[in-house]
Amino acid sequence: MKNKKGYTLIELMIVVAIIGIVLLAAPNIFKGAFRFISLSFARGEIQKNARSTLSNINRDLRQAQASSVEIDEVSGQPYHSRITFTKYKSDGSTQEIRYYQQGKKLYLSVDGSGSKMVADNLRYIAFTYPQTDDDSIISISVTFEKATYEGGTKALQMAVEKVRIMN
Numbered sequence: 001m002k003n004k005k006g007y008t009l010i011e012l013m014i015v016v017a018i019i020g021i022v023l024l025a026a027p028n029i030f031k032g033a034f035r036f037i038s039l040s041f042a043r044g045e046i047q048k049n050a051r052s053t054l055s056n057i058n059r060d061l062r063q064a065q066a067s068s069v070e071i072d073e074v075s076g077q078p079y080h081s082r083i084t085f086t087k088y089k090s091d092g093s094t095q096e097i098r099y100y101q102q103g104k105k106l107y108l109s110v111d112g113s114g115s116k117m118v119a120d121n122l123r124y125i126a127f128t129y130p131q132t133d134d135d136s137i138i139s140i141s142v143t144f145e146k147a148t149y150e151g152g153t154k155a156l157q158m159a160v161e162k163v164r165i166m167n
Contacts, residue, residue, distance in 0.1 A: 034149065035148070035149055038148040038149045039148055042146040042147070042148045045121075045146055046121060046144040046145065046146050049119045049120070049121060049122075049144050050142055050144050052119070053106060053118060053119045053122075053142060054140060054142065056108075056118065057083075057099055057140060057163070058140075058163050060085075060087055060097050060099075061083075061085065061138060061163045061165060062163060062165065063087045063088050064085040064086065064087050064088075064097070064165050065085065065086045065087075065088070065094070065165075066135055066136045066165045067135075068084075068085045068086035069083065069084075069085045069135070069138065069165070070083070070084045070085070071083050071127045071128070071129075071138075072084075073100075073101075074100050074101065074102060077100070077101050077102065078101065078124055078125075078126065079126070080126045080127050080128055081100060081101040081124070081125050081126060081127075082098065082099065082100035082101070082127075083098070083099050083100075083127040083138075084096065084097070084098045085097055095110055095111050096110070096111050096112060097109075097110060098110075099118070099125075099127075101122060101124075101125050104120060104121060104122050104123065105117050105119065105120050105122060106118045106119040106120075106122045106125060119144070121144050121145055121146050122142065122143075122144055123143040123144060123145045124141075124142070124143040125140070125141070125142045125143075126140070126141045126142075127139070127140055128141075130162060135165075136165045137162055137163070137165070138162070138163050138165065139162050139163075140162075140163065
């Protein structure tokens with residue numbers, strides 16, 4: 001007998017079966033990778049929004065006059081979702097600052113002139129006094145959310161950032 005080269009029918013059937021299994025699993029692998037990437041990007045974006053928002057509010061509140069702080073809400077918005085206060089500027093003058101939630105956005109208004117959007121993807125913000133006997137400490141709680149995939153969302157709550165008003 002000659003030394004025959006080639007593949008047997010059984011070897012070809014095994015290869016076709018393996019390729020079929022790989023092709024059936026590929027969409028699920030790609031879908032899982034897409035979900036992971038979507039969640040990672042959403043998490044990063046809402047963490048960045050939450051940190052920068054809390055940092056800006058913290059900076060402004062530290063320079064506020066404690067007696068001027070007023071916490072309420074815009075009509076139709078969550079309770080305690082608006083804060084208004086008078087802030088000292090570096091030259092000694094004052095200005096009125098207002099942070100408030102309108103829908104899924106957070107706005108900043110300075111001296112009653114136009115509003116500037118500070119953050120979007122906001123689900124909830126609340127300003128409260130954690131201690132009833134000390135009106136120089138304000139607690140801020142924020143929740144941000146971002147759409148990810150297939151109608152899902154990723155939410156991040158950063159709660160109870162306590163700010164001491166210095167004036």
